[in-house]
Amino acid sequence: MAIMALLPIITAPDPRLKRKSKPVAKVDGRVRKLMADMLETMYDSNGIGLSAPQVGILERVVVVDCAREGEKPQPIKLANPEIVWESDETVVCSEGCLSLPEQYADVERPAAVRLRYLDEQNEIRELDAKGLLATCIQHEIDHLDGVLFVDHISALKRGIILRKLSKTKRLKSPVPA
Ligand code: NI
Secondary structure, three states: OOOOOOOOOOOOOOHHHHOOOEOOOOOOHHHHHHHHHHHHHHHHOOOOEEEHHHHOOOEOEEEEOOOOOOOOOOOEEEEEEEEEEEOOOEEEEEEEEOOEEEEEEEEEEEOEEEEEEEOOOOOEEEEEEEHHHHHHHHHHHHHHOOOOHHHHOOHHHHHHHHHHHHHHHHHHOOOOO
16 A cells, blocks of 8 residues: 655745756656656645646656546646647636645636546556536646746736735744745
8 A cells, every 4th residue: 555645835936836847757656656646745735626737747747637526536646747739629718736725827728638647557548528627627738848827917917916925924934035
């Protein structure tokens, strides 16, 4: 039995959230452990998705679970996810992010996507997603390219959110600098 661990989630502004993550060469024991730890960390924070860069690891690994409250968990673990098709139809969804705590904004994205990825056994798979799952997966894949949900909204709204976060971070800093 693997022992899981909670990972520290990094928050904006942090330069690591703006970097492009590297593909994993192979889904091996190390990557499986990372996926398990990320899932545990995501559940612990009441998130529906988490990407490796959000725990400071610049590798293309994502976990999501969009099951509703009361439903049985539907964890999905993705390595090197790639969107291979997206619908012309779009939807607007109010998005938040564990790396931008307590900030929300309406983001427009394709309503449905198909992705190709490596699963936990290092097998190539495809997945069709729509609704909340499609939005969540696109949000997480964005993280792998250093893109945050606020990068999809106006510079004005983005500025307001990022200034708020900088301020909160300064107030929380244990050592005044
Ligand atoms: Ni996020």
